[in-house]
Amino acid sequence: MDDLIAFLRARLDEDERIAKTADPGPWHADGGGIHKGHTTDEVVDYAGDNAEHIARHDPARVLAEVAAKRLIIELHQPDHKQRDCGTCMSRKIGYQEDWIEEEWPCKTLCLLALPYADHPDYREEWRP
Numbered sequence: 442m443d444d445l446i447a448f449l450r451a452r453l454d455e456d457e458r459i460a461k462t463a464d465p466g467p468w469h470a471d472g473g474g475i476h477k478g479h480t481t482d483e484v485v486d487y488a489g490d491n492a493e494h495i496a497r498h499d500p501a502r503v504l505a506e507v508a509a510k511r512l513i514i515e516l517h518q519p520d521h522k523q524r525d526c527g528t529c530m531s532r533k534i535g536y537q538e539d540w541i542e543e544e545w546p547c548k549t550l551c552l553l554a555l556p557y558a559d560h561p562d563y564r565e566e567w568r569p
């Protein structure tokens with residue numbers, strides 16, 4: 442039952458590893474290029490909209506998202522007595538009643554995994 446958590450942690454570890462090997466930035470899009478770091482000497486050329494997108498998802502942003510997702514995972518650990526998520530079952534987070542999961546894994550973790558659905562280890566049973 443912890444397979445989804447292991448899957449998510451592995452994907453976040455991959456995202457983190459790749460982000461840490463990239464130029465730390467911050468990256469700034471400027472016209473058709475991306476400026477890496479605090480100097481404007483190093484410019485990578487991309488089409489304008491692509492440059493905006495890439496700069497917006499620079500390594501610092503990816504690392505911040507990885508950290509936030511790890512905290513979400515910690516909030517959605519299974520209750521080993523009830524075999525469900527204590528956070529989602531608490532009804533304190535504002536989910537509609539039909540979103541309250543009675544079984545593990547909860548919908549929150551399934552939704553966190555959805556962006557990785559093209560990974561070969563993703564299981565269709567996790568698709569919300």
Ligand SMILES: [Zn+2]
Nearest residue numbers: 517526529547
């Ligand atoms: Zn949950």
